[in-house]
Amino acid sequence: MARRNDHSREQLRDLAIRSVLNIVDRDENAKVTTRSVAQGMGYTVGTLYLVFRNLDDLLLQVSSELLQRLYSDMRFAVKDEADPQATIFVLAMCYLALAEQYPGRWRLLARGSSTVGDNDELDKVVEAIFTLVETSLARLAPTRNSKEIAIAARALWSAIHGICVVSTSSHLHHRAYFDAKALTRTLIYTYLSGFMFGNIEPLTQPS
Amino acid sequence: MARRNDHSREQLRDLAIRSVLNIVDRDENAKVTTRSVAQGMGYTVGTLYLVFRNLDDLLLQVSSELLQRLYSDMRFAVKDEADPQATIFVLAMCYLALAEQYPGRWRLLARGSSTVGDNDELDKVVEAIFTLVETSLARLAPTRNSKEIAIAARALWSAIHGICVVSTSSHLHHRAYFDAKALTRTLIYTYLSGFMFGNIEPLTQPS
DNA sequence: TAACTTATTAAACATTGTTTAATTTGTCAA
DNA sequence: TTGACAAATTAAACAATGTTTAATAAGTTA
Known part of the structure; x- marks a missing residue:
């Protein structure tokens, strides 16, 4: 043969x-x-x-490919003239759309590989996606310094990912208003409102 | 034998x-x-x-047991006279402490089982944990109705979980201020500040 | 003591990731 | 053209796994 x-x-x-x-x-x-x-x-x-090298290597490369496509979608969805809040929402919706329309692909992404930090391409595209969020955050809250922006972008994006994880694996999407989109919407607008107007430090110091 | x-x-x-x-x-x-x-x-x-019934069943029961212990820890850590903001922070720290001190156990929890909704005990304790968060949120923002409280609790907790997931699996904890605790701290105080003072609806309607 | 029930095991099986040795096929020098 | 070499491809083997099954040992009871 x-x-x-x-x-x-x-x-x-x-x-x-x-x-x-x-x-x-x-x-x-x-x-x-x-x-x-x-x-x-x-x-x-x-x-x-x-x-x-092995199956894990293959799956890692698939993940990298998927993230690159996601990044592409995001770039395409972003309108420069749109206000930053709406832009961040649109970015999150790109992510949720992937999870909803291609649940199998999303699970591939979400699965924590045993071999981490092994794929440079993947690291790069993840950084690129974060940068996209950072750009909008910076426009939204010009008084924040770049470290605050970086932290906020990672906190916010991890949060959105977490909502995806929980809502697909569980246990609590029997009520419609607990679905990923509704939760993400609430999260983003509440968080951004706090980010713009609120104080990042606790009002009363925790022990 | x-x-x-x-x-x-x-x-x-x-x-x-x-x-x-x-x-x-x-x-x-x-x-x-x-x-x-x-x-x-x-x-x-x-x-x-x-x-x-099988290995998955065993692991599910282990997860249930772990969550019950976590719930115990949380109940113990909560002081009724503390302010709600600090309380929510303490709850999150209980979760993070589990992930940090017993990473293996936490991974057991985080692993999405193929057999979901199969363990009533587990569902019950997850609900109980959410209730704990809801109670503090209700005290923090008395004007919000119970549906808003329920959504916020789930969004916030999913977000904390997401931070845990991302920070253990990745790629981005090379900088100290990106660690799970720092991100969670930022997330909670920013989110709560938005929840108390901000408008949940977007300032400008997204498309 | 003998029969019966059941806890426990050892062995078998199917499915997986991975490696190895064999085979087929193309290439190129003589 | 032919024959040897290199490389692509496969088939078969291996070890580790989840799960099932038939055998075995031990307690119970008549």
Whole structure:
């Protein structure tokens, strides 16, 4: 059977990534297995190990790809003339849309990989997304310094991610107004209102 | 070898749960495997299946147990005379302390189980924790109605959880002021300040 | 003491990630 | 053209896992 040069390494990489997406799109709960991925691309397992160090490496690269697309969507959705509050809301909605329309893909992203800090591309795009949020925050609250902005962006984005995590894994979306979108909406506007007008320090110092 | 009645079902359950905690306490990255759990309790795998439906069921019961202890800690930490803002901060610190002191246990909690809504005990204690937060929020902002309070509690708690998730899995705790505690602190005080004084609705309606 | 019940185990099975040795295929020098 | 080398691809093996099953040992009771 052994074909040769039917596909280049790059093409194999693409085939593999597409196969993974195919699997999780068909069934968000499906286990992504080396054999199923290989079968999806018309090869056998061995070929996978020619292109990726292991399964985790492959899934990490898929995550990186997904985040890059998300970043793309975000860039496209942002209108420079829009007010920063609305912009941040739109950014969050891009994220929620991914989780809602492609739950399998989102679970791939949310799954904490055992091999962290191993993928430079991924780190870079995460930073880029944070920068997007930071830019809007800076326009929203010009008096805050860059460290405050950086912290706020990470706190806010982690929070939105947390809402996604909890609302998909649980236990508490039996009421409509507890869904991810409603919670995110509340979170953003409440948080931003505090960020603009409130004092970041506690009114009374906690012990 | 086969002993009989050395331990009751209840005792076996306890042994199993203790064994799991032992494993993740020794190494937060250790895989919890049926065989390792069984070995830790001085039995073989078969016995596990006498007490639990499967591994997931066991891990779910461990999570339930952990959440009940967390709830206990929270109840103990809350001082009725303290101001609500400080109380909410203390509640969050209980959660963060678990994640920091017992990262393995926390990962057990954070891991989204494939079998959800399958454990009534777990659902109950999650609700109880939310109620704790709601109580403080209600005292903080007496003008808000109960639906707003409920939403805020869930948004805020999901956010804290999200900070935990992101800060343990990543990528962005190379700077000290990005650690979970600092982010949580910022989040809570900013959010609460918005919740007390701000308008929940956007200042300008987003599209 | 013998039969019966049941706790416990050992062994089997299927599925997985990963490695290895074999095979097929293309390339290129003689 | 042919034959040897290199590389792509596979099939098969391996170890680790969750789960099931048949055997075995131990307590209980008539």
